Amino acid sequence: xxxxxxxxxxREMGARLAADLGEATRVCIAVSRAEASALAVVDLVGFVERxxxxxxxxxxxxxxxxxxxxxxxxxxxxxxxxxxHAWGGTAFLPRLYVLDSGARRVVYVGSSDLAxxxxxxxxxxxxxxxxxxxxxxxxxxxxxxxxxxxxxLSWPLSEAFEAEYEALRVVRRAAMERAPDPSAEARLDxxxxxxxxxxxxxxxARRHLLVVTAKNYTLCMQTKxxxxxxxxxxxxxxxxxxxFFHVTGRGRGLRAMGMFVGETYRDDAAxxxxxxxxxxxxxxxxxxxxxxxxxxxTRPILxxxxxxxxxxxxxxxxxxxxxxxxxxxxxxRGAFVTALSAEQAKAKG
Numbered sequence: 542x543x544x545x546x547x548x549x550x551x552r553e554m555g556a557r558l559a560a561d562l563g564e565a566t567r568v569c570i571a572v573s574r575a576e577a578s579a580l581a582v583v584d585l586v587g588f589v590e591r592x593x594x595x596x597x598x599x600x601x602x603x604x605x606x607x608x609x610x611x612x613x614x615x616x617x618x619x620x621x622x623x624x625x626h627a628w629g630g631t632a633f634l635p636r637l638y639v640l641d642s643g644a645r646r647v648v649y650v651g652s653s654d655l656a657x658x659x660x661x662x663x664x665x666x667x668x669x670x671x672x673x674x675x676x677x678x679x680x681x682x683x684x685x686x687x688x689x690x691x692x693x694l695s696w697p698l699s700e701a702f703e704a705e706y707e708a709l710r711v712v713r714r715a716a717m718e719r720a721p722d723p724s725a726e727a728r729l730d731x732x733x734x735x736x737x738x739x740x741x742x743x744x745x746a747r748r749h750l751l752v753v754t755a756k757n758y759t760l761c762m763q764t765k766x767x768x769x770x771x772x773x774x775x776x777x778x779x780x781x782x783x784x785f786f787h788v789t790g791r792g793r794g795l796r797a798m799g800m801f802v803g804e805t806y807r808d809d810a811a812x813x814x815x816x817x818x819x820x821x822x823x824x825x826x827x828x829x830x831x832x833x834x835x836x837x838x839t840r841p842i843l844x845x846x847x848x849x850x851x852x853x854x855x856x857x858x859x860x861x862x863x864x865x866x867x868x869x870x871x872x873x874r875g876a877f878v879t880a881l882s883a884e885q886a887k888a889k890g
Contacts, residue, residue, distance in 0.1 A: 543672030543679060550803070554653045554667045555582040555660030558638065561647045565640040567594040569686045570655060571625075573634045574605035577613075578657035585614070595620040598690050599655070600633030604710040608703045615698060623695045624702075636667075639683050646674035648682045724889065731885065734798075734830040735878055741783040741800055748870040749777075749784035751862045758788050758796060762832070766808070766824040767801075775805045775825050777864070783830070785873055787839055787859055794836040798877055799827040831881050842876045843869055 548554045562568065562583055575597065580586060589595050595614060599606040601624055614620040627633040636659075638649040651667025653659035672679050689695060696702075742748060751767060761767055769775050778784075778801045786797045803826040840855045846868060847854060865873070 543670050543676050545678075546669040546671075548649075548651070548667045548669055551653055551659050551663040551665040552661045554649065554651070554665060554669075557669060558640075558649060558660065559583045561640050562588055564642045564645075565593060565647075566643070567596075567641040569596045569637075569639040569641075569683070569690070571598040571635040571637045571686055571689050572655045573600040573602060573632070573636065574654040574656055575599035575610060576605070576607050576654075576656040577610040579655045579660055580610075582657055582660040586617075589614065589617045589620045593619060596686075596690060597622045597655075598625055598686075598695060599623075600625050600627060601706065602627060602632050602634075604706070604713045605654075605656075608698065608706060611698055612703070623690060623697055625689065625692070626694050626696060628694060635685075635689060637682060637686055637689075639686055641674060644673055644675070645671070646679045646683070647671045648679055650682065727885070731831070731881070737800070738783055738798055738830045738874060738878075741781055742867070742870055742874055745782050746779060747777070747782050748865040748867070749782060749862065750787055750859075750865050750869075750873075751784050752787050752789060752859050753862075755788050755790060755793065758786055761786070762797065762829070764824070765829070766826050768808075768822070768824040770823070772805055772807075772823045775823050778825055780804075783870070784827070785865075785870075785877070788836055789859065792836075794838040794840075795833070795842075795873060795877055796836045797832040798830045798874070800830055801825055801827050831877065833877070833880055834884055837876060837880045839873070842872050846872060 548557065559582060562585070565588070568585070568588065585595060597611065597614060597620070599611065599622070606624070608624075611622040611624070614622050625633045636651055636653055638647075640647045648670040649667050650670075651665065653663070653665040653667050659665050670678055670682075674680065674683070753761060767775075767778070780801055780803065782801045784799055784801070785795055786799070787794060788796045805823055805825050807822050808824050809822050839859065843855075843858070844850075
């Protein structure tokens, strides 16, 4: 009997697909967009070099497919690539993966294209089906793939078409860089982030100050994740909880505002073992709601809320990460938004 799983993120899809690829002998893929960036997530080149059979069908809508990658596979024995020419105002959006290993078959269908974005970064939802290739749930996807791959609208690559298509990709890319106005998009993003931060500050059960070194801050922002040595330590941070990064050190302070998303996961990458404080394999993803080019001092923002506080109260306040009161968070958020607005105005002027 076929087993069916719901995969809730692109990185989950990418990890499962990469694992299944190691056991497969034939892979059939039909996607709206195929990019070379996907090869960093799923090693299709290595799969074909080991003797695997690859059939790849990619769409052309939005000029997202990189024909150079398809051309690379076309030069390899065991791989065959075609392009689907959607017609009559329709779009080609199948996102179907079929992997065979003897009598066993795995099918993925959902919203992940063959690109690093859909297989690692995006909030993409996919369904994974596994079982015997003769079961209806696994036989029908293969029939559908064959219909698409051998359709009258599916053509092999040709040098003449490829040259014209790639020329139009360059024109489209240049047009996208000009319009819409990047500064207008930045203003919209800032407005959305400001509203989201304001809303979560009121609605979330908890708000946090994450106290980090400059080195750890850089790594957190690169990976968009915050880590702890033990999984239980991350359970205090719930999905939707807003936070501020306070960077320690002389002249440092408040640097970025974010919001936690997703569940705790384990990542044993060597990168995290080099962080200050040792290995922090348990991590939680976040989105950035704003980042300052230069820190603003945290202490002056909060001092007015603490008349009569002990002289060295701030040393204890930033000794470690902790939850914030609504009043403290709102004071920090107000100062942060003001500083971020000033930086943006200066950059425009």
